[in-house]
Amino acid sequence: MKKTLGKGLYAITDCENLAFDSLFDKTGQILNVGIVALQYRDKSTGSQLRRERARTLQAICKRHRIPFLINDDIQLALDIQADGVHIGKYDAGLQETRQLLGQDFIIGVSCYNNIKQAETAQAMGADYIAFGAFYPTTTKQHTVSVMPTLLSQGKDVLNIPIVAIGGITPENGAALVEAGADMLAVISSIYSPAEPAQVILQFNKLFQVSSQVHQ
Secondary structure: OOOOOOOEEEEEEEEOOOOOHHHHHHHHHHHHEEEEEEEEOOOOHHHHHHHHHHHHHHHHHHHHHOOOEEEEOOOHHHHOOEEEEEEOOOOOOHHHHHHOOOOOOOEEEEEEEHHHHHHHHHHHOOOOOOEOOOOOOOOOOOOOOOOOOHHHHHHOOOOOOOEOOOOOOHHHHHHOOOOOOOOOEHHHHHOOOOHHHHHHHHHHHHHHHHHHHHO
């Protein structure tokens, strides 16, 4: 049965800057405070080690009942029966991904700054789309610069969740939630602090305030 993604903080692992033991410890802290999804993003580890680490993170997500998604690696997502996969511009196409994974997998698609691409992804069965980068980020090179107004434009034409990504902090994230982001995808903001709990609580408060304002 396909899991659903609620509004809130979408965590992405910082495998580029943290040893796995430290990453796992911080992920445990992050899950204890509360997020809506965890994405395993690892661009450097060999396939066997990546599979082992994915299974380890998947297990802790299951204990917390948090959806666990894999970045880019569709075969890994299928092999370990992750909850979903996130694909981008240079990954396997959405239609092919859906055929391989079936209907019970969550599939998210990066649409950068392209509303038309987001509409197409929705029509083809994407479960959520991601826009960004909204702010400067060191995680990815050659990012597309996006303005918060794109989120409100997306809300006018999309009925699937919208994720905002790219250099997001509790301080600049409020404008994105107000503009229509259902989820804020973050890496450094929560994996860099020695104790991420306080930062996560600040992020979660953004969604609580937004919910109260729109009631």
